[in-house]
Amino acid sequence: MNDEQKLGKHAVLLKPLETTTSKEFVLTVVLLTAAILFGIGAYGYQLIVGVGVTGLNRPVSWGLYIVNCIYFIALSYGALLTSAVLRLINAEWRLPITRAAEGITACTLVIGAVNIVMDMGRPDRAMTIPLYAQFRSPIVWDFVWVSLYVTSSFIYLYLTLIPDIALLRDRYPHRKRFYRFLALGYTGTPKQKRLIRLAVNGMTIAIIPIAVTVCTVLAWLFALTVQPMWHSTLMGPYFVIGAVFSGIGILIFTLAVLRRLFNLHNYIKYEHFRKLGYLLLVMSFIWFYFTVADYITTLYGNDPAHMAVFDAKISGEFAVQFWAQVLFCFVLPCIIVIVPRFRTVRGLTIAGLSANAGMWLERVLIIVPTLARPRMPIGWGYYMPTWVEWSVMLACVAGIGLFYVIFVKFFPIISIWELEEAEAKEQQAAEARCIELENAGTRSAEAA
Amino acid sequence: MPRWGMVIDLDKCTACQACTVACMAENNVPSAGPEGAKLDRSVHWQDVLTDLKEEGGGYPNFHVRFLPRPCLHCSDAPCVTVCPVRATYIDDEGLVRMDYDRCVGCRHCTTACPYAMRYFNWFPPDYSVGSTEYMNPQVPTRAVGVVEKCTFCIHRLEEAKRTAAAQGRDLTDADVVQLTACNEACPASARYFGDLDDPESTVSLLARNPRAFRLFEELGTEPKVYYLAEEKN
Numbered sequence: 001m002n003d004e005q006k007l008g009k010h011a012v013l014l015k016p017l018e019t020t021t022s023k024e025f026v027l028t029v030v031l032l033t034a035a036i037l038f039g040i041g042a043y044g045y046q047l048i049v050g051v052g053v054t055g056l057n058r059p060v061s062w063g064l065y066i067v068n069c070i071y072f073i074a075l076s077y078g079a080l081l082t083s084a085v086l087r088l089i090n091a092e093w094r095l096p097i098t099r100a101a102e103g104i105t106a107c108t109l110v111i112g113a114v115n116i117v118m119d120m121g122r123p124d125r126a127m128t129i130p131l132y133a134q135f136r137s138p139i140v141w142d143f144v145w146v147s148l149y150v151t152s153s154f155i156y157l158y159l160t161l162i163p164d165i166a167l168l169r170d171r172y173p174h175r176k177r178f179y180r181f182l183a184l185g186y187t188g189t190p191k192q193k194r195l196i197r198l199a200v201n202g203m204t205i206a207i208i209p210i211a212v213t214v215c216t217v218l219a220w221l222f223a224l225t226v227q228p229m230w231h232s233t234l235m236g237p238y239f240v241i242g243a244v245f246s247g248i249g250i251l252i253f254t255l256a257v258l259r260r261l262f263n264l265h266n267y268i269k270y271e272h273f274r275k276l277g278y279l280l281l282v283m284s285f286i287w288f289y290f291t292v293a294d295y296i297t298t299l300y301g302n303d304p305a306h307m308a309v310f311d312a313k314i315s316g317e318f319a320v321q322f323w324a325q326v327l328f329c330f331v332l333p334c335i336i337v338i339v340p341r342f343r344t345v346r347g348l349t350i351a352g353l354s355a356n357a358g359m360w361l362e363r364v365l366i367i368v369p370t371l372a373r374p375r376m377p378i379g380w381g382y383y384m385p386t387w388v389e390w391s392v393m394l395a396c397v398a399g400i401g402l403f404y405v406i407f408v409k410f411f412p413i414i415s416i417w418e419l420e421e422a423e424a425k426e427q428q429a430a431e432a433r434c435i436e437l438e439n440a441g442t443r444s445a446e447a448a
Numbered sequence: 449m450p451r452w453g454m455v456i457d458l459d460k461c462t463a464c465q466a467c468t469v470a471c472m473a474e475n476n477v478p479s480a481g482p483e484g485a486k487l488d489r490s491v492h493w494q495d496v497l498t499d500l501k502e503e504g505g506g507y508p509n510f511h512v513r514f515l516p517r518p519c520l521h522c523s524d525a526p527c528v529t530v531c532p533v534r535a536t537y538i539d540d541e542g543l544v545r546m547d548y549d550r551c552v553g554c555r556h557c558t559t560a561c562p563y564a565m566r567y568f569n570w571f572p573p574d575y576s577v578g579s580t581e582y583m584n585p586q587v588p589t590r591a592v593g594v595v596e597k598c599t600f601c602i603h604r605l606e607e608a609k610r611t612a613a614a615q616g617r618d619l620t621d622a623d624v625v626q627l628t629a630c631n632e633a634c635p636a637s638a639r640y641f642g643d644l645d646d647p648e649s650t651v652s653l654l655a656r657n658p659r660a661f662r663l664f665e666e667l668g669t670e671p672k673v674y675y676l677a678e679e680k681n
Contacts, residue, residue: 226669
């Protein structure tokens with residue numbers, strides 16, 4: 001069969017779907033599930049006793065939950081935008097990495113959105129927000145926009161999955177019911193192919209503005225108040241840039257893990273890491289530029305309320321976090337990407353993780369110092385998360401990991417149909433070139 | 449329609465904190481306890497800020513200033529704009545009010561208020577032994593997970609309106625000038641309450657005093673609490 005022949009070449013991509021019971025796999029799932037259960041327990045404790053079990057207090061009434069919510073949603077957005085933009089400009093080298101990026105989007109997005117609910121004092125009243133929405137509130141915009149974003153990014157991921165699901169349906173009769181339901185009767189007729197390409201292209205174009213605005217609206221949660229160092233026009237773009245930066249970082253890390261685990265060296269090549277590394281470098285520079293622009297404007301404005309926050313970050317209570325952020329977001333990634341000796345897969349993975357550590361610290365530094373230095377001289381506050389918040393955060397990370405592991409087990413991590421399409425196109429082009437060469441040869445022979 | 453406001457004379461204030469205590473008793477504000485206070489979780493709908501400046505040579509060479517603060521009931525309140533469910537809103541008479549039963553506890557209002565006058569209930573309220581006997585039945589207690597703040601003693605205002613209506617007359621300035629619990633308790637009579645839109649009322653006369661100022665006027669929040677600056681420094 002034609003299908004079988006083709007798959008022979010890409011069989012390695014389906015291997016993770018076929019070998020499910022390795023010892024490492026079971027251990028990973030058990031550990032991740034344990035961490036998640038512990039986090040759920042911690043949150044249950046918070047639900048019963050009150051939000052007071054967190055380290056939050058009067059001036060600092062937003063903390064780790066909001067930080068993680070922003071960080072995870074930004075991560076999802078960064079991965080999605082990388083995939084969508086590369087698809088839009090039709091960069092051929094993107095093919096083996098888009099599915100991995102879209103997987104990150106789906107996993108982190110859900111976890112990020114859950115963090116909003118966990119921050120609420122009355123999660124039992126969450127439905128009040130859609131029912132009695134007050135449309136001047138940035139939280140309502142967030143609610144609407146994050147919902148739209150969740151929906152559209154899942155549709156986008158699903159659309160690109162359909163042809164591969166159809167392939168799995170034909171290949172695995174024992175899981176037929178599951179895949180047949182998801183494949184929506186896709187059989188690969190020319191009409192279906194045309195429609196799916198049309199839908200994917202449409203979603204690619206639609207998802208980019210949605211993703212940019214969702215991050216901006218998240219930033220407006222802060223920028224639309226009058227609080228020192230929040231109230232800034234830069235906040236929206238700063239969040240967008242930071243999101244792409246951390247998204248690319250986590251994508252590099254994920255690709256390195258996948259490649260190592262599933263032996264995908266023929267698909268995910270050094271070339272991909274190098275190109276993503278360059279993107280990371282560009283984002284790191286833009287991040288640095290935005291940071292300098294923001295801080296120097298504050299410094300020269302010299303407003304005492306703003307300067308209190310500025311000093312707390314640069315040289316005060318939060319100085320360690322601040323300079324660690326600069327190190328992780330700018331110094332380390334730049335050195336690793338620029339110096340050829342460090343620009344290995346391992347080096348770039350470290351750069352990606354470093355970018356994420358830095359971006360997480362940046363979210364902390366945006367949210368906490370402003371609250372800890374209120375404009376009203378009611379006394380300076382400080383914030384240190386308690387074990388409850390740390391456990392929930394650990395559970396969130398474990399949740400993302402578990403979702404991703406499950407995703408990898410049920411769907412091929414590299415888009416097979418797009419790969420085949422590209423190969424077919426290449427073959428066609430090669431054949432055309434051969435014919436042309438032949439023709440040219442005969443023509444020149446005739447002329448001679 | 450009246451526009452309720454307050455004037456606080458800083459020259460008269462002795463920082464005795466009677467307003468703070470009276471407010472807690474009147475509005476069933478539970479104590480956060482020493483543990484809660486250490487974690488900055490105490491609730492005071494009305495508090496007194498102190499600003500201590502050393503002038504050299506140690507005690508008694510200090511310059512001390514006091515700032516009693518209720519909620520400022522801003523006319524353009526940042527907390528009202530950001531509330532996702534209209535749990536906090538400005539009513540027809542200019543009071544910034546709270547609907548405790550609708551609040552989802554997102555705390556966007558507490559982060560948006562430049563005066564830090566909004567308080568979150570971190571735990572279920574703890575009315576320790578005995579204090580329940582002194583609770584005010586006119587003021588609802590607040591559940592865990594919602595935000596609360598000064599109401600300008602709206603329950604007293606409603607009662608004053610009812611009394612006036614029963615006597616078949618309009619509410620006068622004399623009815624309300626010491627209306628709130630903090631004003632009533634102030635031994636120095638440093639605080640006045642009333643209708644800012646009535647040109648003859650005590651508060652509107654004082655608000656036009658050259659000493660009058662409002663907190664962070666430059667933020668454009670239009671607070672309805674005026675302060676009279678100290679003349680003797």
